[in-house]
Amino acid sequence: xxxxxxxxxxxxxxxxxxxxxxxxxxxxxxxxxxxxxxxxxxxxxxxxxxxxxxxxxxxxxxxxxxxxxxxxxxxxxxxxxxxxxxxxxxxxxxxxxxxxxxxxxxxxxxxxxxxxxxxxxxxxxxxxxxxxxxxxxxxxxxxxxxxxxxxxxxxxxxxxxxxxxxxxxxxxxxxxxxxxxxxxxxxxxxxxxxxxxxxxxxxxxxxxxxxxxxxxxxxxxxxxxxxxxxxxxxxxxxxxxxxxxxxxxxxxxx
Amino acid sequence: xxxxxxxxxxxxxxxxxxxxxxxxxxxxxxxxxxxxxxxxxxxxxxxxxxxxxxxxxxxxxxxxxxxxxxxxxxxxxxxxxxxxxxxxxxxxxxxxxxxxxxxxxxxxxxxxxxxxxxxxxxxxxxxxxxxxxxxxxxxxxxxxxxxxxxxxxxxxxxxxxxxxxxxxxxxxxxxxxxxxxxxxxxxxxxxxxxxxxxxxxxxxxxxxxxxxxxxxxxxxxxxxxxxxxxxxxxxxxxxxxxxxxxxxxxxxxxxxxxxxxxxx
Numbered sequence: 225x226x227x228x229x230x231x232x233x234x235x236x237x238x239x240x241x242x243x244x245x246x247x248x249x250x251x252x253x254x255x256x257x258x259x260x261x262x263x264x265x266x267x268x269x270x271x272x273x274x275x276x277x278x279x280x281x282x283x284x285x286x287x288x289x290x291x292x293x294x295x296x297x298x299x300x301x302x303x304x305x306x307x308x309x310x311x312x313x314x315x316x317x318x319x320x321x322x323x324x325x326x327x328x329x330x331x332x333x334x335x336x337x338x339x340x341x342x343x344x345x346x347x348x349x350x351x352x353x354x355x356x357x358x359x360x361x362x363x364x365x366x367x368x369x370x371x372x373x374x375x376x377x378x379x380x381x382x383x384x385x386x387x388x389x390x391x392x393x394x395x396x397x398x399x400x401x402x403x404x405x406x407x408x409x410x411x412x413x414x415x416x417x418x419x420x421x422x423x424x425x426x427x428x429x430x431x432x433x434x435x436x437x438x439x440x441x442x443x444x445x446x447x448x449x450x451x452x453x454x455x456x457x458x459x460x461x462x463x464x465x466x467x468x469x470x471x472x473x474x475x476x477x478x
Numbered sequence: 479x480x481x482x483x484x485x486x487x488x489x490x491x492x493x494x495x496x497x498x499x500x501x502x503x504x505x506x507x508x509x510x511x512x513x514x515x516x517x518x519x520x521x522x523x524x525x526x527x528x529x530x531x532x533x534x535x536x537x538x539x540x541x542x543x544x545x546x547x548x549x550x551x552x553x554x555x556x557x558x559x560x561x562x563x564x565x566x567x568x569x570x571x572x573x574x575x576x577x578x579x580x581x582x583x584x585x586x587x588x589x590x591x592x593x594x595x596x597x598x599x600x601x602x603x604x605x606x607x608x609x610x611x612x613x614x615x616x617x618x619x620x621x622x623x624x625x626x627x628x629x630x631x632x633x634x635x636x637x638x639x640x641x642x643x644x645x646x647x648x649x650x651x652x653x654x655x656x657x658x659x660x661x662x663x664x665x666x667x668x669x670x671x672x673x674x675x676x677x678x679x680x681x682x683x684x685x686x687x688x689x690x691x692x693x694x695x696x697x698x699x700x701x702x703x704x705x706x707x708x709x710x711x712x713x714x715x716x717x718x719x720x721x722x723x724x725x726x727x728x729x730x731x732x733x734x735x736x737x738x739x740x741x742x
Contacts, residue, residue: 321669321671325669325670325671326670326671327669327670327671341626343654343671344626344654344655344671344672422658425655426628426654426655426656426657426666427631427655427656427657427658428653428654428655428656429656432655433656440658441631441633441658443560443563444557444559444560444563444633444634444658445559445633447563
């Protein structure tokens, strides 16, 4: 058991060591300053945070619906909303382009009526990230809602609390650790999103070029910059995951 | 057998454990030595070619296979800069065809190729959706903020050549997106998501009636040259050389000219 486990650890960690070993430490600062790292990181941070907020606003009610109601076709709905989890992100990007692009069946009307075109804008980045990352939140929260003891909700309802009050005062606190875990997963996934973003939002420095896209481009032209950008992204992700891991584990739900 | 070696090398590279595969280079050397000794053209070759060569090299690959039964040409298309990086990082391949001298020079100076030969030139053209929603008439039309333009990013040859065109025309163009290679610029035009894209003449021709081409006057236009070379670590050097010769031959030139390339 121990040997395969250690091989597993090595397999996941060795490539990351590769980044550390090859990193051009002496020129790190000047290379990073020349690259569009700061711009890309700033864009990545705010778009993935906004994507997480949207996922919370839309995803929590969706998870609640999936966990608490029963209607014909529920299983199909559940399969559909988790589809982006297994779909190649670039397929998601193509789908978004065909729906919300300038010639898309929705985008066409947005353009005709409001003069709004979504692709190649930061909004497109947020949409692509939300599309890919929201299922992580929905799945996590739905699982917690299913596992939660419904007796408390029933008791609160018996004592006269309205449905919204029950949800806000009883259900949400019960699933709070999973909610936090789901939000972190969602945020991390959004931060790393590449395929859907480059397909739907394109790439323009400062507007739609997120960190992963900046890494991709840098690798073609300046591998040293790509290594450093990767390290920055790695550092940010590790910091967030470690900081939240404690709460996450104490909840015991993931 | 050679295929197995290639696959193994690829897998090892993929695992980031290339250092452990120290026996593979000698294995491929043996293989290529064997091929040259027989001086017969046989076996598989892998050709890495610029995205703008997609159609013409697909045709050339098929013709080469037809002329040499038993030979299989595997083509991989992408941005020349990305392919150059793959080669200098040790990707196993036999031939490199670049859309600019710059990316070939990088491969040559890394010691991965010698004596490249220029086999074609290509000039730029503006591609617009057939309905021309931006009412683009020339390079000047792209300067306004009203026209959504897609360009290659400047590090890839089509982006560098586009930049020369804008310098020649004295216009400043702010694109809505900088794409990784010329074919993704073309696809954004084909989908109608942008009003215009700067691509090669050959891409407009390859796209047929899915896009309309707007010619750029010769005094403003810029061109890029396409060098080709066999790679020093080619697993199948003899066949690689035969393929390069074929591209440089009269038959190769016919295919390239038909695609819209100019003779070097």
